[in-house]
Amino acid sequence: MTDRTSRIAERITPWALGTTVLLLSMASVTGSVGVRSALPLPVLVAVAACCGVAASLGRRWLWPLVVVGAVAHVWLVMWPAAVVASYYAGTRLRRRELWLYVGGAVGLFALAGLVSSWNEGYRALVAGTAVNVLLMGGAMLGLPLVAGLWVRARRQVLDAMREQAEQLLREQVLRADQARDQERARIAREMHDVVAHRVSLMVLHAGALEVNAPDARTAEAAALIGGVGREALTNLREVLGVLRSPDPVRGPQPTLADLDRLLDQSRALGIVVNRHDEGRPRPLPPTAERTAYRVVQEALTNVHKHAGDAETDVFVRYRPAELEVLVRNRSSAVADGDLPGSGWGLVGLRERVELAGGRLEAGPWDEGGFQVLAGIPAA
Template identity: 45%
Template sequence: MADVRAVLLRLLGGLRTVLVGSDRVPGMRRRRAWPLIVGAVLTLLLALAMLHDTRTYYGVSAPFAPLGALLLALPVLLLVRWPLMAWRLAALTALGALAYWQQGQLPWHPFEIIVYLATLAAVGLRHPRTVLGWVWAATMLAIWLVIYPVNRDDAVAATVIVTLLTLASGGIGALISARRQLAVETRRTEEEQARSALLAERARIARELHDVVAHHMSLIAVQAETAPYRLTGLPAEANAEFGSISGAAREALVEMRRLLGVLRSAPDEIERAPQPGLAALPDLLDRVRRAGTPVTRATEGEPYPVSAGVDVSAYRIVQESLSNVRRHAPGAEVTVLVGYDPGALRVEVTNGPAHSGPAPGDGPGHGLVGMRERATMLGGTLTAGRTDDGGFRVRAVLPLTPDPDGGDP
C-alpha cells in the first residue's frame, strides 16, 4: 500500500511540475550566455522564415502575421534554458493554431511540428521521467483528438515518431542524470578520502612529534628536580618553585602519553625507535639506491643544527618524495638537495622522467598531503610540480623560527 501511495505521489508531483513547476533542476550547473545568443538568432531566423507561411498557411491577417510568427518560433529561444516553459508555449500555440485550421491540410505547420518535437526532446534531457511521461500523454491526447478524426495514418505515424523521440530523449536524459550523479558521488568520495588521509597524516605527525616534545619536557623535569642539588644556597621558596615546575612537567608527560594513546590506531603500533632526522639521510639514500633508484645528494650553504621538529619533518619529506618517485617514476634519476639558507632549511627532491611504468604492487600513500601538512605545521611552504624535462620536483622551505600560530615545538 505504501508503494502504491509513493507511486501516486510521484505521478502527481510530475503532473504539478508539468503544469506549474520550474525548470530549475538540483545539481544543474549554470549555463553560459552563448547558447542563449545562438537561440535568439535561430528564433529570429525561424520567425522570418515563417512570416510568409503564417499568412498563407494559417490565414492570419498581415498586421498580426509578425506576432504570430514570433510566437511560433519563440520556444526555440526558451528551450535553451527553460525547456518545460518552451514546451508549454509550444503546446499553447499548437492549440491556438487550431482556430486557424483549414480543412485539407495538417493542423500544424511543419516548422511548428519540428519546434514542438525539439521542446519535447529538451524536456526529456532536462527533467525526470515522470514529467516526460505527462508531456508524452498530453501530446498523445492532442494527436488522437485532433489528427485521428481527420487522418488515421498521420495519427499513427505521429504517435510512433513522438513515442520514439520521447523514449530516446528520456533514455539519454536518464543516462546524463546518472553520469552527473556518479560524478557528484565520485567527487564526494574523493573529498572524504582526502580528508581521511589528512587526518591520518596529522595523527602520524603528532605521534612522531610526541618524542620530540617528550624529550624537552623530560629535560625540564630533570633540570627542575636537580636544580636544588646543583645550585647551592637557594632559598626555600626557590626550591619549592623548582619542585612545582618538576611536578607540572611530569604531569604533562603523563597527559601526553594519554594523548598519544588516543592517536594510535592500534596498540601494537608503538614505535620504540627514536624519530630519524637529517643525520639518517645517508642511510635512507643507500637503501633507495639498493632498491634500484639512482639518487645523488647535494648540499648548499654551511650546515647548522636545526630544531627536532624541523629535523624530523625534513627527513620525512625526503622519504615520502623518494617513495613517490619509486611509485610513479621507477628508474628515474633523483637529486636530493638540502639547502641551509639564512632563517630556513630548504629541501628539494627532483627526479627525471620515468624509465618504465609504475611499480607493481605499490598502493597509494598520503604523498603530497602529508608533506604539505608537515611544512604548514612549521609555518613553511611546499610546492610540487612538473619540470621542463618531464620530471617532478618537490620543494619545501621550513623556517627555523617557530611559527607563533603553531609551528615547531
C-alpha cells in the first residue's frame, strides 16, 4: 500500500466507521438487530447520530465514546457504540486503565440488565435475564476487547521487528564503513611505504646530481627532476590524507591557471609544446577546470612515455556549453625505452571525464601521431 493510499484510507476509515455505527444503531432500536424502542423516530435518530459521531472520533477521544455508548445501551439497549468503545479500549488503554474500564463495563451491563428487567415484554425477555446479560456482556465487551488487545500486541511485535531490522541495518552500514576505512588506511600505508619512499629517493638523488653536476644543463635538468619529485610528494600526501580520513580537508586543486606551469615542465624536458586557446575565456566550474588539467597532464605523460620528443599541441577551446581539450602529438614513432606504466591511465581518465558528465576520445589522428580529445560540460 502506497503512502497516498494509506493517507486516504486513514481519512475515510473514521467516517465509514461512524456511518456504520449510525446505521447499526438505527437497526438496533427499530428491532432489526435488537430491541425495538417506542420513542419517537427523531429522538432515536438523534441518539444514533450521537453514537456515530462519537465512534468516528473514538480513535482520538475514547472516553466520550464510552459515555455515549454506556448511555445508549442502558437507555435503549443500543449496542454498536459500546462494541466500538470496547475495541478501542483494548487498543489504547494501559493495564490500570483497562481494569478500571472492565470493572465499569461489568457494572454497566448489570445496570442495563436491571433496567431491562423492570420493563415488560420483549426487552425484559431479551436483555433482562441473567443469562442474556452474560451473553451480551461477552459479545459486546469481551470479544471486542480481546480483538483490540490482539491488534495492539500485533502492532507492538511489528514495531519491535521493524526497530530490530533498522538496528541491524545501521550496524551493517557501520561495519561496512569500518571495513572501508580500514581498507583505505591499508592502501594509504602501502602507497606511503612503496611510492613515497621511491619518489623521496628520486628527489634526493636529483638534489645530489644538481650539486655535483658537471655542467649547467645537467644541473638544470636535475633541479627540474627534483622540483617535479617534490610536487609529486605533495600530491601524494594529499591523496594519502584523502585515504586516511573519511572527511579530509583537501588542499588546493590544480586548475587551468596552473596549465602553463605544467607545460613548462614538459618543455624543460626537451619537448616542444604549443598551447592554443580558442574562444573567449570565462569562469568555469572548479570540477571542469580540474578535469581539464588532468586530461592534459595524462596526455603529456603518455607523450613522455611513448612519443619521445614529438612536438605536441594543446588546444583549449571554450565552447558555449562545454570546455573542449585536445592534446595531439605529431609523430607516430614510439620512443626508445618506453617508461613503464600501469596501463590504466586512459581508462581512469575516461572514468574521470564521464563522471563529470563529459566524453573522452583517444587514438591516432590523420596526420600521424596520437591525440586525446575531451569534452567537459561547462555551462
